[in-house]
Amino acid sequence: MKRSNIILLILIAVAVGVIISMVGDFSTYETFRSAARQPDKEFHVISVLDRSQTPVYNPVKDPNYFSFYARDKAGVEQKVVFTGSMPTDFEKSEQLVLIGRMDGSQFDCSRILMKCPSKYKADHAVQARQLESKL
């Protein structure tokens, strides 16, 4: 066997090893309840904003405290606290991916990924609504 082939095999083995060992680091999509079982680990939770409760953000008091209520896929409602400012277009979001951990009664969130109609311009349904509103 040629030396370069051996090195190729070694490199591939290392790469496979690294990737497999990383699978353990991959986060998973959870619900609030399943995230509560491992409060020391951060998870992704897919949820929607509960519009019946007003999000709390008072930058004059603390520009890094933002709290709101969200409902996950299992229908569980949860208070979420985000250390940061309220994201733009937050109230228009159709879906929220929250990254964080459960801490007692609240979900401490370190990052919010939003799915917004405005960011996804080509959304057909939104455009249809826009046209109707012109009437």
Place this chain on the structure above:
Amino acid sequence: METHYIGEHLLPGELGHFFVLLGFVAAIVSAISYFSSARSRIPEVSISWKKLARAAFFIQVFSVLAVFAVLYFIISHHYFEYHYAWEHSSRALPVKYLLACFWEGQEGSFLLWTVWQSVLGVILICTARDWESPVMTVISFGQVCLGSMLIGIYFFGYKVGSNPFALLRNEMAGAPIFSDPAYLQKYIRDGNGLNPLLQNYWMVIHPPVLFMGFASTIVPFSFAFAALWKKRYTEWIRPVLPWALFSGMILATGVIMGAAWAYESLNFGGYWAWDPVENSSMVPWLCMVAGIHTAVSFKHTGHALKSAFFFFITAFILILYSTFLTRSGILGNTSVHAFTDLGMSGQLLIYLAIFLIPAYGMLIGKNRDIPSMKKEETLDSREFWMFIGSLVLFISAVFILVITSIPVWNRIFGTHFAEPVEREFAYNRIEVFVAIFLALGIAVTQYLKFRGTPMAYLKKKLLWPTVVSLILGSLILFYGDIHYDRFGGGFLAAILILMFCSVYAIIANLSYILFMIRGKMRSAGPSLAHAGFGLMLLGILISSSRKTVISHDPMGLLTGAFPKDSKQDSRENVLLYREVPMEMGGYDLTYRGDSVSRVDGKHFYKISYVRRDSATGKVEESFNLYPNAFINPKGQEGLISSPASKHYFTHDIYTYLTLVNDPTQIRDTSHYEAHLIGVGDTVFFADGYIRLDGLDSHPVTPRYRPMAGDIAVGARLTIHGSDSDQFKAYPVYYIRDSTYENNIPDTVTQLGLYLKFDKILPEQRKIELSIRQSGQQNDWVVLKAYLFPYISLLWMGTILMILGFAVSIFKKIAPPKSSRPPPALKTGS
């Protein structure tokens, strides 16, 4: 009965769609003719096919350019009956952004791609000589595939492509407004406009460069494919090298431009976030660079030919895969800037498969026919380490791709994995070792000779570069203040080793230019590119590991409201009231007020930075930054903000707004407060004090027009602001017709001060001065500020690397002055 709509311009659209179809058909004819030409063994037949193919290709080129022109015509004339114009442009859009809205959408960006591929095709027709027919077969076929993305015709109920000339009323059929024949006049007066985030000069120049990079990867692929097909396994390397270098250069430029755009004008807080969209354009570049190195290695030694085939084929396949990733909507949950699904994911997969299967099929099928060296590379030879370097580049590309493709694995295997929570660290902790290896390889490999190097020679040549690098590295180690310990000591150690290695890469390559090729710039391409890459690594390393948050929130520090054992301190937002300075990161930051651009309604916020000597209080550094934002732009609510930076050679100070008080919400609730003062007295207000310098019995100011019988007094005031700023004000008090008390207030707008001279109290030798400071309590901004040290190294390194590519291309295509070929061993090309 069919409605007859008023005011529509249907001709351009019909013309445009005609050219889309013509270009598509011409590309098919061209591909088939080139294929026949390449297959034919009879020279006359081959030539006549080639003539037909060329004619068809030129028709195709003309059609594509015509489509481009018609679409631009529609957008620039604001024909909103066309869905594309309505969706992406608006009347108020400045002319310079009309091109940007052209490629905001998927159709326009495919069009851009096919335009570049046409241009490259024309150059190939002129230069490829006997490679023309087989290479252009592949390129024409690529044009067929790209053209099919634009035709927008139904075949057997499946919509193929998306027509950029579709009418709004057809795309949105069923919307009630279209029952009115005059819908265009009544309801569609204006388009949706370009996303404000994209109204930026980077949006005008970044996509064309990036898409040229995408388009250029098909050329090395086509050469590799043609070589396999025509069994000319070795001859293709010489013509492919300039193309591969060109592709590597343009792709790198496009990717780094994207990074610079993210840094300069998007508020991502950095230039690289390992976002899937960023990754998927870098991964093909890694593969292309691996291909270049193996091809060079083959040219000089005959080794690594199979790898060169594999890498050039794979680079293009990866471009197609990236296109699928970013345009199929599959990244929806993980990326901030992927396209949405236009219902073309199936078509994109076919595009991928139609190139992937035959190319790899042939590579595997003809594997035994491809010549390979019986003798092995020796450990002290240049080709051996070039090959290992290429492998490492490729493995690193695979690693990035596997992690980036998590959503794809979820779709295939039904799993529910999400990307690692600490995304950047997940990539960095692996890539830091890749970078260490590459930097070392870059430093040493050029000093090795092809086919083996005497050890004594190597030691002699490498001694001084090594010593100088160790000294420089140690200096950075002791004075560079790199102590990035967020992820533990192991990662910090790796960073420090990488720092030494990248310094080594820079120094070794510079000394190679100076002492090995003695400044002959013609041969300096590889060394320049490698030194540039080393400089980029060093810039990335220092700017990322020493990035500091200036805007740490002091309130948060006091209340201790951090999330429990969170590694990430996200309290980076700071609230600034207007004219109230706040000390952070050694600077006094003051928000001075905002102004609105008349062109596009953008708000600019003036933030002043002042740094003083702590002992003497003397101002050492003072500048203003103007981060800006669109507030409630059309169709959206909230803030679309862009950062502003102060660039120094050693560091950048970077600021952007995360929130502003809605200007319509600012109500002035302040009121006047009266003060009694005499001449020489001072009164304090929130940001400083006011001194009454004197009183004039005959005030002279344009605001006061004296009349006969007036008794008037003017108060000379000096206002000392929070900084050393001084302002003058001159309110006037007067009695008219000996009964009416009147006054003319003065204002200091910079401070929001209103000053009123209300009364004179002669017996106390005092006056009554009323002061109001408006808007301060509800005029504020929330911002983040960072310090990026030595980010200039990254940009300088990029320029150097691109220059190195350019020099190498020049050397490959321009014949040397003397007919004698330059000694290959020394030039290292």
